Amino acid sequence: MAEVAVIGAGFVGLSCAYWLMRDGHEVTLHDPLGPGEGASYGNAGTFANYACIPVNNPDVFRQLPHFLFSSTSPLRIRWGYVPTLAPWLARFLLSATQRRYEASAQALAALLSRAFDGYREMLDDAAMHAFVRERECLYLYSSAASFEAARASLALRESLGVRFQTLEGDAIRALEPALAPIFARGTLFDGSWYLSDPRGFLQALHASLVRRGLTHVPAAIERIETGRNGVRLVDEAGSATDAQYAVVCAGAHSGSLARQCGDAVPLDTERGYHVRFPDTSNLISRPCGWAERGFYMTPMTGGIRAAGTVELGGFDAPRNRGLLDLITRSAREALPALPQPDSDWLGFRPSLPDGLPVIGTSRNSPHVLYAFGHQHLGVTLGGVTGSVVADLVAGRAAPLDLSPYNPRRF
Numbered sequence: 001m002a003e004v005a006v007i008g009a010g011f012v013g014l015s016c017a018y019w020l021m022r023d024g025h026e027v028t029l030h031d032p033l034g035p036g037e038g039a040s041y042g043n044a045g046t047f048a049n050y051a052c053i054p055v056n057n058p059d060v061f062r063q064l065p066h067f068l069f070s071s072t073s074p075l076r077i078r079w080g081y082v083p084t085l086a087p088w089l090a091r092f093l094l095s096a097t098q099r100r101y102e103a104s105a106q107a108l109a110a111l112l113s114r115a116f117d118g119y120r121e122m123l124d125d126a127a128m129h130a131f132v133r134e135r136e137c138l139y140l141y142s143s144a145a146s147f148e149a150a151r152a153s154l155a156l157r158e159s160l161g162v163r164f165q166t167l168e169g170d171a172i173r174a175l176e177p178a179l180a181p182i183f184a185r186g187t188l189f190d191g192s193w194y195l196s197d198p199r200g201f202l203q204a205l206h207a208s209l210v211r212r213g214l215t216h217v218p219a220a221i222e223r224i225e226t227g228r229n230g231v232r233l234v235d236e237a238g239s240a241t242d243a244q245y246a247v248v249c250a251g252a253h254s255g256s257l258a259r260q261c262g263d264a265v266p267l268d269t270e271r272g273y274h275v276r277f278p279d280t281s282n283l284i285s286r287p288c289g290w291a292e293r294g295f296y297m298t299p300m301t302g303g304i305r306a307a308g309t310v311e312l313g314g315f316d317a318p319r320n321r322g323l324l325d326l327i328t329r330s331a332r333e334a335l336p337a338l339p340q341p342d343s344d345w346l347g348f349r350p351s352l353p354d355g356l357p358v359i360g361t362s363r364n365s366p367h368v369l370y371a372f373g374h375q376h377l378g379v380t381l382g383g384v385t386g387s388v389v390a391d392l393v394a395g396r397a398a399p400l401d402l403s404p405y406n407p408r409r410f
């Protein structure tokens with residue numbers, strides 16, 4: 001059995017730790033923060049096994065004027081960041097051709113169809129299962145025209161094995177009576193569910209792994225040095241740790257670590273936001289996503305969390321009040337009983353321009369593995385990614401073709 005260092009305590013890192021420890025490895029987790037404090041904290045909490053449609057679909061070109069200039073657009077760009085983002089943005093747009101979009105959708109569907117297997121055993125533990133709410137996600141369209149525009153992507157989902165029911169106005173309100181009568185169509189996705197508190201889930205997982213021998217070193221890793229038989233990690237305090245394998249799961253911050261291991265992966269971030277409406281969780285019984293506005297309302301512990309939107313703007317810019325206002329206004333339009341929110345959050349989705357994660361070994365050494373770039377789907381895909389990483393360390397065949405997630409595909 002090997003000593004394995006896992007860098008990052010989000011959905012991906014903790015799932016890797018789980019699967020590696022299940023194989024009997026000795027795992028050390030490196031993260032200056034506690035479990036689920038990065039992007040894994042403030043997301044919409046959906047187990048979105050249906051979400052095989054990348055953000056950059058061919059429709060992006062038709063919708064570009066709306067995205068760039070409409071006050072209700074859920075996609076924004078910080079113009080000052082465009083020079084830095086240009087290579088990523090160019091690849092993002094190039095990936096929106098029909099052929100590449102379909103290839104990305106297929107590769108996402110291949111992971112998503114195994115996503116539940118990644119969590120099944122974990123959820124046998126009552127401490128983790130306590131956070132699962134078995135209510136399908138409802139995706140809403142405020143006009144029949146936008147539902148019609150989504151038909152092609154729904155057909156692609158169907159062809160990739162996603163099952164859903166289509167609902168019209170009255171059926172939507174029968175399901176969720178607190179919703180305003182502004183939604184013309186809805187889709188209810190079979191087999192989807194959500195977490196009532198994503199960080200709470202990860203804290204429970206972390207506690208269970210620590211009880212079974214996981215060591216958590218609370219420091220950021222600054223350097224990875226590769227040797228013939230293993231790796232040396234050097235943290236921010238200058239302390240060095242040797243291990244046989246290192247797994248880079250540092251979410252949106254994984255790029256500089258990958259570069260040190262020979263891979264210039266075009267990782268950037270899609271900033272996303274949430275606002276919380278306190279003590280409102282009984283208003284709806286499931287995650288309700290508003291398609292045109294790009295966010296979900298999820299009934300979580302402590303209140304409804306309205307989470308989503310995409311802002312391309314790097315790590316350093318302040319919160320975009322315009323997007324936070326859009327989410328707040330839209331959520332109150334959809335659910336008129338909502339009070340004012342009491343808090344908001346900005347998180348950094350780790351995103352590659354083709355909408356697929358990076359899962360594989362580094363150029364410089366088979367002892368460094370990557371598991372990052374899960375963009376809008378890290379909650380859903382953490383578990384299966386962890387199981388694939390454990391397969392790679394064990395030298396077992398993975399249950400699917402890993403070439404679409406190859407770090408050197410760009």
Ligand SMILES: Cc1cc2nc3c(=O)[nH]c(=O)nc-3n(C[C@H](O)[C@H](O)[C@H](O)COP(=O)(O)OP(=O)(O)OC[C@H]3O[C@@H](n4cnc5c(N)ncnc54)[C@H](O)[C@@H]3O)c2cc1C
Pocket residue numbers: 007008009010011012013030031032033034036037038039040041042043044045046047048219220221222249250251252253254271272273274307308309347348349350371372373374375376377378379380381
């Ligand atoms: C608004 C919003 C809504 C979302 N909704 C959903 C959803 O409903 N369903 C879904 O599946 N996904 C959703 N996502 C996406 C999901 O949250 C992310 O894909 C996921 O959290 C990424 O997990 P991760 O473990 O890769 O990264 P993170 O959770 O960001 O974890 C990375 C960790 O690495 C640590 N770290 C960074 N650098 C270092 C270093 N040098 N050394 C050591 N540690 C380091 C950080 O402290 C952090 O704890 C949403 C995201 C956003 C922003």
